[in-house]
Amino acid sequence: ATDPPTVFHWLPIIGSAIQYGNDPLNFFFECQKKYGDVFTFILLGRRVTVALGPKGNNFILGGKSTVFNAEDAYTHLTTPIFGKDVVYDVPNDVFMEQKRFVKVGLSTDNLRAYVGMIEDEIEEFLKHDPSFRTYQMNDINEWGTFDVVKVMQEITILTASRTLQGKEVREGLNKSFAEYYNDLDNGFTPINFLFPNLPLPSYRRRDAAHVKMSNFYVDIIKKRRAGHDDHEHDMIAALMQQKYRNGRLLNDKEIAHIMIAILMAGQHTSSATGSWALLHLAANPKVAEALYQEQVKYFTGPDGKMRPLTHEELRTLPILDSVIRETLRMHPPIHSIMRYVRDDVPVPATLSAPSKDGIYIVPKGNYVLASPAVSQSDPTVWKDAEKWDPYRWNDSEGVAAQAFKMYLDENGEKIDYGFGAVSKGTESPYQPFGAGKHRCIGEQFAYLQLGTLISTVVRSMEMRIDRVPDHNYHTMITMPKAPRDISYRRRHF
Numbered sequence: 001a002t003d004p005p006t007v008f009h010w011l012p013i014i015g016s017a018i019q020y021g022n023d024p025l026n027f028f029f030e031c032q033k034k035y036g037d038v039f040t041f042i043l044l045g046r047r048v049t050v051a052l053g054p055k056g057n058n059f060i061l062g063g064k065s066t067v068f069n070a071e072d073a074y075t076h077l078t079t080p081i082f083g084k085d086v087v088y089d090v091p092n093d094v095f096m097e098q099k100r101f102v103k104v105g106l107s108t109d110n111l112r113a114y115v116g117m118i119e120d121e122i123e124e125f126l127k128h129d130p131s132f133r134t135y136q137m138n139d140i141n142e143w144g145t146f147d148v149v150k151v152m153q154e155i156t157i158l159t160a161s162r163t164l165q166g167k168e169v170r171e172g173l174n175k176s177f178a179e180y181y182n183d184l185d186n187g188f189t190p191i192n193f194l195f196p197n198l199p200l201p202s203y204r205r206r207d208a209a210h211v212k213m214s215n216f217y218v219d220i221i222k223k224r225r226a227g228h229d230d231h232e233h234d235m236i237a238a239l240m241q242q243k244y245r246n247g248r249l250l251n252d253k254e255i256a257h258i259m260i261a262i263l264m265a266g267q268h269t270s271s272a273t274g275s276w277a278l279l280h281l282a283a284n285p286k287v288a289e290a291l292y293q294e295q296v297k298y299f300t301g302p303d304g305k306m307r308p309l310t311h312e313e314l315r316t317l318p319i320l321d322s323v324i325r326e327t328l329r330m331h332p333p334i335h336s337i338m339r340y341v342r343d344d345v346p347v348p349a350t351l352s353a354p355s356k357d358g359i360y361i362v363p364k365g366n367y368v369l370a371s372p373a374v375s376q377s378d379p380t381v382w383k384d385a386e387k388w389d390p391y392r393w394n395d396s397e398g399v400a401a402q403a404f405k406m407y408l409d410e411n412g413e414k415i416d417y418g419f420g421a422v423s424k425g426t427e428s429p430y431q432p433f434g435a436g437k438h439r440c441i442g443e444q445f446a447y448l449q450l451g452t453l454i455s456t457v458v459r460s461m462e463m464r465i466d467r468v469p470d471h472n473y474h475t476m477i478t479m480p481k482a483p484r485d486i487s488y489r490r491r492h493f
């Protein structure tokens with residue numbers, strides 16, 4: 001057994017950091033051509049073994065936490081931000097209990113209550129934010145522009161805090177909370193991942209912001225414990241009731257730190273996805289019009305006015321659902337999922353190239369990296385992979401039959417993932433929310449937030465843009481490069 005092939009590089013320590021950092025997907029596709037699906041590259045002294053394709057995703061994301069470990073890979077990035085005793089600062093089984101607690105706060109009952117609040121926040125935003133001055137003028141012939149990323153970041157934090165985070169955080173957004181948030185966020189970058197601690201102002205501000213943010217939540221919890229305020233639908237309320245298997249309740253710090261983790265987990269992922277969705281709709285007015293007609297069809301009341309959405313209905317709108325799915329196919333916010341290798345792990349070389357015999361050993365001390373983004377944009381899997389085509393998900397003959405070309409296994413046999421299985425198992429070419437034990441638990445909330453956002457915007461305005469910007473990979477979460485101004489005009493008033 002041998003090590004997987006190492007990607008050729010000129011500079012010893014730096015390795016492939018530049019190519020990977022500038023355009024990871026292009027780098028992976030190029031390496032795949034030369035080395036197959038499994039290869040190792042050097043990233044500033046670290047050895048990172050990549051396993052591509054559905055089988056590669058399965059190998060890494062389906063791995064046991066005792067060999068492919070998430071906390072060893074992430075803790076130096078996340079613990080200074082989230083704080084102690086939660087997520088990657090605790091052993092995996094403790095974090096798994098914490099994930100279960102968070103799920104309670106994301107119950108269907110809670111989600112149902114959120115739709116109206118989200119809609120309300122967005123409408124208020126359109127009415128008052130300076131980005132939408134033209135909209136506020138009530139003139140349907142006047143075009144204006146807005147920076148979609150800026151707007152989406154604001155709307156995402158407003159809607160998340162109104163719902164999950166609770167009313168105290170929503171109120172704090174107009175005050176100091178927003179400032180702590182920005183300082184924390186500036187500590188959540190690829191540089192922080194590569195260099196856990198540098199004597200730089202941004203690191204000091206991150207650490208100071210964590211303390212203030214944590215105290216902010218602890219204060220809320222203390223006040224709630226003292227009073228009789230009724231907050232039954234938010235996450236703090238849910239967490240205050242959760243007990244570990246040994247019967248211990250979560251303490252105030254743990255709740256505060258989990259709240260920070262949720263804030264960070266949902267903010268850029270959702271706001272990036274919302275930005276990409278609006279950009280594609282602006283570039284594809286026909287799809288936007290079909291989406292608008294879908295809203296008209298489902299929601300026009302007897303009085304001719306459009307009524308509010310409900311949680312149940314959101315999931316049954318075929319075009320809306322496809323728009324979100326397709327956006328996440330082309331622009332999954334997380335391009336690299338990492339684990340630290342705690343023990344030597346064999347991997348069949350056939351995973352890499354069908355003709356190769358034997359096994360590779362991924363050595364202890366390496367990192368492994370899964371990139372569902374690669375299989376999600378692989379032209380051998382998807383017809384017209386580079387085209388944003390939400391209708392591929394509505395194909396009456398099923399995704400597998402037409403739009404979604406079936407994946408071939410090593411013997412050239414077709415693997416039928418079927419429509420329903422597309423995002424379920426660990427071996428799938430479509431995994432924007434990851435897979436296995438670290439899979440996302442925010443998917444339902446994200447769909448709700450994004451579905452409500454897109455519906456509300458499409459009901460309110462028409463949008464145009466000449467072309468959708470390229471990916472910017474220099475941020476932790478894949479964002480559209482500037483300029484990203486969308487032209488819009490109001491539909492009605």
Ligand code: HEM
Pocket residue numbers: 070099102262265266267269270273332333334337338431432433434435437438439440441442443445446
């Ligand atoms: C995990 C994507 C929104 C909370 C993940 C993972 C991915 C992902 C790929 C797996 C990470 C890994 O295996 O290392 C997304 C996308 C979102 C989104 C695309 C929106 C479009 C959210 C939201 C929340 C959230 C809104 C909170 C309400 C979490 C949590 C985990 C997770 C708690 C588990 C981390 C672990 O087990 O290690 N997400 N996420 N996510 N996400 Fe999300």
